Amino acid sequence: MTTASPFAVSASAGTAPLTREDCVAADAVNPLARFRDQFELPEGVLYFDGNSLGARPRGTAERAAEVITAEWGTDLVRSWNTAGWFDLPARLGDKLGRLIGAGDGEVVVTDSTTLNIFKALAAAVRIQKEDHPERRVIVTERDNFPTDVYITEGLIEFLDQGYELRLIDADLPWQEAITDDVVVSLLSHVNYRTGTMYNMEKVTAHAHANGVLTIWDLAHAAGAVDVQLAAAKADFAVGCTYKYLNGGPGSPAFIWVNAAHQDRFWQPLSGWWGHARPFEMETHYEPQAGIRRFLCGTQPIVSLALVECGLDVTVQTSPAELHRVSLDLTDLFIRLVEERCGDHPLTLITPRDHAVRGSHVSFEHPNGYQIIQALTARGVIGDYREPEVLRFGVTPLYLGYADVWDAVEILRDILDTRSWDAPEFHRRNAVT
Amino acid sequence: MTTASPFAVSASAGTAPLTREDCVAADAVNPLARFRDQFELPEGVLYFDGNSLGARPRGTAERAAEVITAEWGTDLVRSWNTAGWFDLPARLGDKLGRLIGAGDGEVVVTDSTTLNIFKALAAAVRIQKEDHPERRVIVTERDNFPTDVYITEGLIEFLDQGYELRLIDADLPWQEAITDDVVVSLLSHVNYRTGTMYNMEKVTAHAHANGVLTIWDLAHAAGAVDVQLAAAKADFAVGCTYKYLNGGPGSPAFIWVNAAHQDRFWQPLSGWWGHARPFEMETHYEPQAGIRRFLCGTQPIVSLALVECGLDVTVQTSPAELHRVSLDLTDLFIRLVEERCGDHPLTLITPRDHAVRGSHVSFEHPNGYQIIQALTARGVIGDYREPEVLRFGVTPLYLGYADVWDAVEILRDILDTRSWDAPEFHRRNAVT
Numbered sequence: 079m080t081t082a083s084p085f086a087v088s089a090s091a092g093t094a095p096l097t098r099e100d101c102v103a104a105d106a107v108n109p110l111a112r113f114r115d116q117f118e119l120p121e122g123v124l125y126f127d128g129n130s131l132g133a134r135p136r137g138t139a140e141r142a143a144e145v146i147t148a149e150w151g152t153d154l155v156r157s158w159n160t161a162g163w164f165d166l167p168a169r170l171g172d173k174l175g176r177l178i179g180a181g182d183g184e185v186v187v188t189d190s191t192t193l194n195i196f197k198a199l200a201a202a203v204r205i206q207k208e209d210h211p212e213r214r215v216i217v218t219e220r221d222n223f224p225t226d227v228y229i230t231e232g233l234i235e236f237l238d239q240g241y242e243l244r245l246i247d248a249d250l251p252w253q254e255a256i257t258d259d260v261v262v263s264l265l266s267h268v269n270y271r272t273g274t275m276y277n278m279e280k281v282t283a284h285a286h287a288n289g290v291l292t293i294w295d296l297a298h299a300a301g302a303v304d305v306q307l308a309a310a311k312a313d314f315a316v317g318c319t320y321k322y323l324n325g326g327p328g329s330p331a332f333i334w335v336n337a338a339h340q341d342r343f344w345q346p347l348s349g350w351w352g353h354a355r356p357f358e359m360e361t362h363y364e365p366q367a368g369i370r371r372f373l374c375g376t377q378p379i380v381s382l383a384l385v386e387c388g389l390d391v392t393v394q395t396s397p398a399e400l401h402r403v404s405l406d407l408t409d410l411f412i413r414l415v416e417e418r419c420g421d422h423p424l425t426l427i428t429p430r431d432h433a434v435r436g437s438h439v440s441f442e443h444p445n446g447y448q449i450i451q452a453l454t455a456r457g458v459i460g461d462y463r464e465p466e467v468l469r470f471g472v473t474p475l476y477l478g479y480a481d482v483w484d485a486v487e488i489l490r491d492i493l494d495t496r497s498w499d500a501p502e503f504h505r506r507n508a509v510t
Numbered sequence: 511m512t513t514a515s516p517f518a519v520s521a522s523a524g525t526a527p528l529t530r531e532d533c534v535a536a537d538a539v540n541p542l543a544r545f546r547d548q549f550e551l552p553e554g555v556l557y558f559d560g561n562s563l564g565a566r567p568r569g570t571a572e573r574a575a576e577v578i579t580a581e582w583g584t585d586l587v588r589s590w591n592t593a594g595w596f597d598l599p600a601r602l603g604d605k606l607g608r609l610i611g612a613g614d615g616e617v618v619v620t621d622s623t624t625l626n627i628f629k630a631l632a633a634a635v636r637i638q639k640e641d642h643p644e645r646r647v648i649v650t651e652r653d654n655f656p657t658d659v660y661i662t663e664g665l666i667e668f669l670d671q672g673y674e675l676r677l678i679d680a681d682l683p684w685q686e687a688i689t690d691d692v693v694v695s696l697l698s699h700v701n702y703r704t705g706t707m708y709n710m711e712k713v714t715a716h717a718h719a720n721g722v723l724t725i726w727d728l729a730h731a732a733g734a735v736d737v738q739l740a741a742a743k744a745d746f747a748v749g750c751t752y753k754y755l756n757g758g759p760g761s762p763a764f765i766w767v768n769a770a771h772q773d774r775f776w777q778p779l780s781g782w783w784g785h786a787r788p789f790e791m792e793t794h795y796e797p798q799a800g801i802r803r804f805l806c807g808t809q810p811i812v813s814l815a816l817v818e819c820g821l822d823v824t825v826q827t828s829p830a831e832l833h834r835v836s837l838d839l840t841d842l843f844i845r846l847v848e849e850r851c852g853d854h855p856l857t858l859i860t861p862r863d864h865a866v867r868g869s870h871v872s873f874e875h876p877n878g879y880q881i882i883q884a885l886t887a888r889g890v891i892g893d894y895r896e897p898e899v900l901r902f903g904v905t906p907l908y909l910g911y912a913d914v915w916d917a918v919e920i921l922r923d924i925l926d927t928r929s930w931d932a933p934e935f936h937r938r939n940a941v942t
Contacts, residue, residue, distance in 0.1 A: 119583075120583070125586060127587045133586070134578065134582050138582075139578045143574070143575065146570050151570075154557060154559065154563060155891065155893065190621075190806060192779070192782070192808075196778075200668055224782050224791050227795070228782060229780055231795045232780030236669075237669065326578070327577075327581070327595060328808045346665055347628060348661055349622065350624070353656070359656050359895065361677070362663065375621075375622025376623070379760040379813070380759065380812050382810070384812060461587065464789075
């Protein structure tokens with residue numbers, strides 16, 4: 079499905095090169111422009127890295143001060159009840175669920191994405207031990223975000239029961255990888271480097287036809303594209319709240335489990351927060367009904383509470399609307415790069431087809447690392463990913479059409495003047 | 511070893527009943543009294559629940575505001591480098607290590623206590639698969655904090671390789687439970703209900719003589735008693751920063767691994783933060799050298815950063831001094847209850863012997879729950895633990911001798927007047 083541009087900027091403005099005025103005109107009719115004021119961004123910064131760390135919603139400092147001074151400082155330990163700390167993972171999960179096509183009571187916000195992948199993998203392995211006890215293959219992707227692969231390797235080696243990894247790559251498309259010897263597939267809905275998006279419904283249907291369960295990593299999808307977990311009949315999903323959901327640095331992740339699977343068994347990271355009666359201090363574990371059994375230990379309340387500030391902005395729009403504007407903005411980004419930077423060796427690695435594009439746009443360039451440093455020095459924050467990839471996250475809640483114009487103009491200037499070739503842009507940091 | 515009271519209040523004031531003036535005099539020479547001003551506590555509250563949630567250090571709201579507005583809001587994604595976010599688990603770990611007899615590079619602050627127990631258990635299981643492949647028994651304690659047992663059950667069931675749980679209890683003392691068929695023992699250094707403390711060196715020596723590895727849960731010990739992990743030759747330790755270390759609600763936990771074991775293998779919760787080169791985006795997991803391989807995914811930075819505020823207070827004293835004053839205060843608590851509440855059915859369940867006492871004091875009373883509610887209504891915050899246990903955490907950084915006097919006086923009044931028997935104290939909350 080290709081969605082037409084609602085603003086007639088990138089797709090239908092004819093063959094004449096676009097101008098900044100076209101972009102300003104599009105901003106004037108952008109239904110998401112009103113959200114820009116709900117974020118704090120420094121002057122002079124064009125922030126295209128919200129897919130790494132989302133921008134700061136207004137009100138976060140005040141919310142933290144409230145949690146710290148009133149809830150912790152004054153009400154002290156009573157706040158587990160009176161401030162609802164203990165219920166935060168489920169209460170925030172319900173709010174987040176609306177953004178990913180999930181129902182109430184199906185999501186908890188907790189732990190890290192990597193840990194939640196472990197829980198989902200372990201759950202899938204246990205279901206399949208009953209349903210297909212002979213299967214031993216776990217499918218993921220060579221180009222998946224590495225932690226997804228690492229935690230799968232950890233689980234396989236720890237179990238020591240003959241499980242093996244099968245990696246989708248250029249030589250092995252997903253249709254051929256997900257076959258009837260597979261336990262579970264673990265795929266990122268949107269690829270962190272290229273921005274390529276799977277058709278979740280189609281892959282899930284293929285997997286189920288082969289008796290395979292599906293885990294979807296929504297790190298680059300939740301709050302960015304129109305995720306519909308229940309409609310796609312997915313089995314498990316995990317994701318991140320600190321990217322497109324603007325929850326703050328390292329804010330806790332989430333896990334969704336299809337209601338059909340939730341009560342079938344418990345997952346092995348079984349701590350007291352998942353117990354049916356956590357304060358009875360019983361000697362043996364008995365899981366809570368439903369999604370709360372995917373909780374483990376005590377959660378970091380200050381970081382967790384801040385997740386709500388980001389969610390409260392995002393729930394004012396819809397995933398479909400977010401993705402529609404995002405596609406228009408990435409169309410614009412691509413068109414402007416081609417119109418204005420066409421003499422430079424930038425290779426688009428993000429699909430042009432809307433049906434398979436997430437919410438960021440990536441180009442390869444032999445000097446990608448240096449160019450990203452030079453852009454940063456000029457206030458355009460994108461990021462670099464190995465190898466040679468310039469990545470620009472498009473976050474319509476706080477980026478508009480003229481922002482894209484301005485960023486591409488600075489990119490053009492850096493390329494035309496070769497200012498990226500200065501010595502200071504060749505030094506590598508540990509974290510990029 | 512019994513440490514004499516340095517203040518001659520509780521132990522050596524002769525047989526004459528103590529007075530509040532004796533307590534005030536003791537406060538005047540208490541070397542830890544100077545720390546009281548570094549904490550924010552509400553007026554009219556006597557806080558004896560710092561072993562559940564520590565009090566708020568001054569400066570925490572300011573530190574959070576700095577992380578949120580400057581590091582997140584202004585520097586955005588660059589703060590992973592410029593604000594040192596990525597190094598926080600190890601940097602805080604080094605600071606915390608000084609409080610538990612660990613060296614630099616041996617501790618990381620990360621995830622929850624329950625998850626860190628899983629990592630340590632998994633690591634111990636893997637060592638023993640090489641060293642004692644026939645062993646299948648994991649020892650813990652019936653009266654351990656429940657999450658320790660629950661996560662062990664989760665690991666055993668998930669592995670599905672014949673591991674079994676053996677529980678120390680009244681019928682099976684630790685000496686008889688930790689025998690040469692055991693893989694690992696998982697014990698709380700200080701029991702969360704009774705305050706009983708194990709002799710870590712003695713138990714570890716016994717365990718090692720039987721080829722058994724030891725995991726110590728320091729939740730009620732770190733920042734409270736004189737933990738010396740390296741001297742005791744312990745193998746693994748985990749613990750909590752939100753109790754005696756005052757890190758804030760649900761602040762991330764810690765894990766220590768004896769340097770001898772750190773590089774032997776990797777633990778199965780193997781995420782990108784534990785990878786040797788996390789930003790190279792390699793396809794296969796390769797653990798970092800040392801303790802950082804016990805990291806998994808992205809950490810909740812706001813909650814994590816606040817841990818430092820608590821540590822910065824505690825490192826100004828020493829665990830030995832903290833425990834010395836704590837023992838004097840718990841001696842005082844016990845003596846005052848016996849002198850002033852002796853007509854009531856309060857049964858001390860905390861050991862009198864300093865050598866086996868942690869930093870809280872607990873009494874059983876048939877109406878324990880109601881009494882704790884009545885104390886709370888009068889501003890004395892202790893807590894209730896099933897069954898029938900009134901628990902009072904003694905935290906010498908912000909509690910002194912006169913505070914103990916005042917708390918016991920209110921307890922005496924509640925008991926003498928039976929004011930705990932009011933209807934409002936009989937309703938149960940979900941969280942106590």
